Amino acid sequence: MTQHILDTTASTNPAIGGNPDARDVEERLASGFILLDKPAGPTSHQLASWARDLFGLERLGHGGTLDPFATGVLPLMAGKAMKVTKKILTHKKTYICVFRFATLPDQSRLAEVMRQLTGRVYNVPPEVSAVKVQVRTRKIFTFENIEIKGNDMIARVHCEAGTYIRTMARDLGLLLDMKVQLKELRRETSGVFNLEDCITMQELADAVWLWKECDKPEALLRIIHPIEKILLDLPTATVKDSAAAALAHGAPLLRPGLINIQSGVKAGKEIMIQTLKGEAVGIVTLTLNTDEIATINEGEVARPNMVLLDEGLYPRRWKSPE
Numbered sequence: 001m002t003q004h005i006l007d008t009t010a011s012t013n014p015a016i017g018g019n020p021d022a023r024d025v026e027e028r029l030a031s032g033f034i035l036l037d038k039p040a041g042p043t044s045h046q047l048a049s050w051a052r053d054l055f056g057l058e059r060l061g062h063g064g065t066l067d068p069f070a071t072g073v074l075p076l077m078a079g080k081a082m083k084v085t086k087k088i089l090t091h092k093k094t095y096i097c098v099f100r101f102a103t104l105p106d107q108s109r110l111a112e113v114m115r116q117l118t119g120r121v122y123n124v125p126p127e128v129s130a131v132k133v134q135v136r137t138r139k140i141f142t143f144e145n146i147e148i149k150g151n152d153m154i155a156r157v158h159c160e161a162g163t164y165i166r167t168m169a170r171d172l173g174l175l176l177d178m179k180v181q182l183k184e185l186r187r188e189t190s191g192v193f194n195l196e197d198c199i200t201m202q203e204l205a206d207a208v209w210l211w212k213e214c215d216k217p218e219a220l221l222r223i224i225h226p227i228e229k230i231l232l233d234l235p236t237a238t239v240k241d242s243a244a245a246a247l248a249h250g251a252p253l254l255r256p257g258l259i260n261i262q263s264g265v266k267a268g269k270e271i272m273i274q275t276l277k278g279e280a281v282g283i284v285t286l287t288l289n290t291d292e293i294a295t296i297n298e299g300e301v302a303r304p305n306m307v308l309l310d311e312g313l314y315p316r317r318w319k320s321p322e
Contacts, residue, residue, distance in 0.1 A: 001235065003260045004294035010240050010259045012276035017313055019277050020226035025217045028224040029055060031080040031308065035225070037198035038066050038074040038187075047201065051076050054208045063088030064161075064190055072096075072187030073198055080308055081227045084283075088230065091191030092141070094158045097165055098184035101151045105176050110153075111145070113175040118143045123167050138163040152183065192232055199223055227308060228280045234272040235290075237261035237302075244281045245314035247273060253284055253302040255293060265290040271302070275314075282307040 023032075038047060044065045052060040055078075063075040063085045072095075077085050105113075123138040139160040146154045157165060166182050173180035188195055199207075207219035239247070243257025253273065265271060267289050273281040284302035286293075293301045 002263045004263050004290065005260050006294065007240075007259045010276065012241050013314075016241065016315075017275060017277050017279050020228045020279060023226055025211060025220050025224065028221070028226060029057065029078045031227045032078050032224045033063075033081045033227065033230060034076040034078070034204065034223055035193055035198045036074045036076055036204065037195060037200050038071050039201065040069050040071050043068050044074055047074065048076055050201065051204060054205060061085055064091070064093070064187075066187060067166075067185065070185040070187065072185075073190045073193055073195060074187070075190065075193065075230075078224070081230065083306055083308065084227065084230050088190065090161045092158065092189075093161060093163070093187060094156065094189040095165055096146075096184075096186045096188050097155050097157060097168075097182060099153045099155060099169055099172060100181045100183045101153070101176070102178040102180070104148070104151050105178070107148075109176065113172060114143045114145065114155075116175060117168060117171055121171075123163055125164050125167065140168075143168075156188070228274070228278060231272045231280055231283070234270060234283070235262040235265045236272050236274055237290075238274055238276060239281060241275065241314050242317040244273075244275050244279075244309060245316050247281050247284070247304055248307055248309040248311045248314065249316070250304060250307065252287075252300045252304070255296055255299050255301050258293070258301070261290045261293060263290055263294070267292075270305070273302075275309075279309060281309045 034051065036047060038044065044062045048060055048062040057078060059082060060076060060078050061082050063077055066072065066074055075088050077088070118140045120137050120139050123136060140163065141158040142156070144156045146156055157163070157168065165185055169180045169182040204223060207223050210216040211220045238259040239253070239257045240259060243253060246257065247253060259276065262271065265286060267286050269286055270283050271286060273284055275281060282304050283306040284304050286302045288301050
């Protein structure tokens with residue numbers, strides 16, 4: 001996406017803040033996330049609890065529950081990153097699934113049924129799920145047969161967030177007129193994150209031990225990612241230090257504070273605001289189209305709906321009313 005360059009002379013105070021990749025372990029735990037390759041057995045909540053105890057943190061959560069038998073990409077959110085957990089939950093997901101058929105179905109009939117279960121489909125949560133069972137739809141982008149082994153089909157499902165693969169197994173069975181079980185489930189991707197980005201719980205424990213007992217933080221610095229990497233899929237705008245300070249206090253974004261902004265984004269959409277150092281200031285909702293913003297010099301252009309920058313990091317440049 002192209003950017004509207006609105007100010008070519010702005011600079012940032014090098015003595016304040018810093019590049020997100022230069023943060024130490026404590027700073028990352030205050031606003032960062034870990035990508036875990038969840039093993040089969042424990043619940044997502046248990047893994048988050050174990051990680052919280054490892055670090056000695058009061059708060060650490062997970063983004064996107066996986067059933068105990070399931071494995072794969074599980075983000076763990078620390079500090080201010082917990083504010084964007086809802087955003088993680090809306091990421092598109094990809095799963096590798098093993099479906100077991102009572103008897104091997106006719107291949108052409110199976111392909112037809114898989115086409116029926118692609119697109120916008122009803123996806124009612126199973127009764128064992130933690131959410132209220134109600135009629136709803138989800139988008140299945142692709143449902144791919146990778147391999148048939150005996151009575152098992154290995155498949156890949158790329159789907160909208162909140163899709164229940166157990167429900168897909170049940171619907172496969174209803175349409176094929178036979179029992180179909182979901183035998184294995186592995187989350188391959190969550191948004192832009194994939195299994196190659198993940199570490200195991202043992203690797204996390206080893207890295208924490210090296211940090212605490214040997215004063216070697218290097219492994220944890222590779223494992224704990226700054227919050228900015230969660231927000232990579234949002235349109236962006238860069239602001240001056242003074243605007244960053246104002247936004248951190250909950251003020252609206254004014255046109256003079258902008259340095260650049262992504263083009264082609266409509267009013268009402270969310271964008272991520274960053275400093276010249278790449279720090280996430282927060283997420284704002286546009287009150288004007290970004291192409292219109294590029295044509296004006298004054299006025300309010302967006303309102304904050306989530307502040308991520310520490311309130312006192314950048315000094316205030318305005319006077320309080322008497």
